[in-house]
Every structure is written in C-alpha cells, then in structure tokens.
Amino acid sequence: MAAPSESSLISKLQSSDSSGIHALVSDYLRPLADLKATKKSKPDPTLIRSLAKRFLSFLNSSLSILPKRLPELSKSNDAVLLLELLRVYRLCLDCLDTVASQLASKPFSVEFQRLRFMHCLESCALFAEAEVEGLGVLERLRQPKRKGKLLPEIDKGGGGSKDLCSLIVDIAVSLVRCASAGLAKEDGDFKKIGGLNAILYSEHDLSILVRVLPPSLA
Structure with a gap:
C-alpha cells in the first residue's frame, strides 16, 4: 500500500470521513516524531532543517484546519x-516543536500555537x-535562572x-475561564489555578502583568 501523500492527508482532515486519520498522519510524520533529543545527544541541525522543509507545509496546513474543525x-x-x-493536533504541535529551532519565525510561535490549541480545547x-x-x-x-522571575523587563527591550x-x-485568563466553567462540577477547580502562584509569584511579574492586561481585566 502506497504511503499517503500530503494532499491526500489534508483532504482527509477536511473530509467528514476522517476516521483512521491519526494512524495515517502518525505514519507520515514518523521521521519527525522519532526525532527526539536526549540528555546525551541532540538531533543534527542539518537533519532537522531537511525535515522542516519536507513537513512544514503539512504542519502549517493541519494547524490551520484543525482549530476550525x-x-x-x-x-x-x-x-x-x-x-x-x-x-x-497534539502530534502536529509536537512535530512543530521539534523543528522550531530551525525556523525563521516570531518568538514563541510554537507556544502561541499551543495557546490556540488550549482555546480549541x-x-x-x-x-x-x-x-x-x-x-x-x-x-x-519558566526561567529558573532569573531569580524567580518568569517575565522579562519590557522597558529593557x-x-x-x-x-x-x-x-x-x-493563558492566565483562559485558565480562570476554564476553572470557572468547571466550578459547577468540582468546587476545587479554582485551587488548580492556585498553581499559578508557583509560576507567576514575584512582584516584578505582577507589575508587568498589570501593565499589559486588557483594561477590562486590569
């Protein structure tokens, strides 16, 4: 049986009959999915660039289709x-993460894609x-070497x-919405958001958040 092409996979993602799509996409993206860094070695950058050129079009198309579907x-x-x-969706995000170091993209582009996935969920x-x-x-x-600060100094470039x-x-606003939506099912949901205190806990971070929050939330 011939391996599925990029165009056939995209068509199946858009089709009402998408059953079995995960196995097909998993097989198609296997060269990327198997490319995992270890503590002893990291993937060859040349190989990552080659795989990025090969699969990036499919990843971008899939990550555009899935949030709408x-x-x-x-x-x-x-x-x-x-x-x-x-x-x-998760597989495509993981594969995008694998090639992110070789992409000429905006800072935190993969994280923004994961935020979009969060909104989709x-x-x-x-x-x-x-x-x-x-x-x-x-x-x-998290940036553990920044003395407890997660956020950078905005005014310092x-x-x-x-x-x-x-x-x-x-992300923080979405987490609060999720906890609120689940409150009827479990009163302890808001306690999960208390975990943010372990991440956004310095006065430095809070002062910056206040400056960038939308007026309705500040």
Whole structure:
C-alpha cells in the first residue's frame, strides 16, 4: 500500500470521513516524531532543517484546519472522531516543536500555537484538558535562572518580551475561564489555578502583568 501523500492527508482532515486519520498522519510524520533529543545527544541541525522543509507545509496546513474543525465536531455526537483529531493536533504541535529551532519565525510561535490549541480545547468544553495544556505551556516558559522571575523587563527591550507577556496573560485568563466553567462540577477547580502562584509569584511579574492586561481585566 502506497504511503499517503500530503494532499491526500489534508483532504482527509477536511473530509467528514476522517476516521483512521491519526494512524495515517502518525505514519507520515514518523521521521519527525522519532526525532527526539536526549540528555546525551541532540538531533543534527542539518537533519532537522531537511525535515522542516519536507513537513512544514503539512504542519502549517493541519494547524490551520484543525482549530476550525474541532469546535464544530464537538457539537456532534462523534466523540471518537473528536478524540482522534485532538491526537492529530497534539502530534502536529509536537512535530512543530521539534523543528522550531530551525525556523525563521516570531518568538514563541510554537507556544502561541499551543495557546490556540488550549482555546480549541476550551471551545470543545474540554476544560480540564485545556487547563493541563495551559499550565504546561507556562511551565515551559519558566526561567529558573532569573531569580524567580518568569517575565522579562519590557522597558529593557529583548526580542519578543511583549509577545511573551501577552502570551502569559492570555493563558492566565483562559485558565480562570476554564476553572470557572468547571466550578459547577468540582468546587476545587479554582485551587488548580492556585498553581499559578508557583509560576507567576514575584512582584516584578505582577507589575508587568498589570501593565499589559486588557483594561477590562486590569
């Protein structure tokens, strides 16, 4: 059986009959999915660049299609297909993360893609999963060598500092929404957001957040 082409996979992602798509995409992206850094060695940058050129078009197309398709699918009763497409979404994000170091993209582009995934989970009423994703992104952004500070000094420049602050604020607001939506099911949901105190805990961070928050939230 011939391996699926990029165009056939994109067509299947857009089709109402997308069953079995995860296995097909997983097989197609295997060269990227298997490329994991270890403590002893990191993937060859030349190989990563080669794989990025090969798969980036598919990843970008998939990450454009899935956020639009999943909320619509969540309104149907096809929970199996919804779960399968979410697995495809996560796989594409992980593969994008693998090649991110070789891409000429804006700072935190992968993290913003994960934020979009978080919003998608939220729109599908998968609030617990959205919380896990959001907290995971915040944890990735931790800078332990900055004496407890997660956020950079905006006024001192530094590429992408405002983007970083915007990203963190958006995640924090989404986490509160998710906790609020789940409150009827579990009163302890807001306690999960207390975990933000372990991440956004310095006066420095709080002062910057206040400066970049939308007026309605400041």
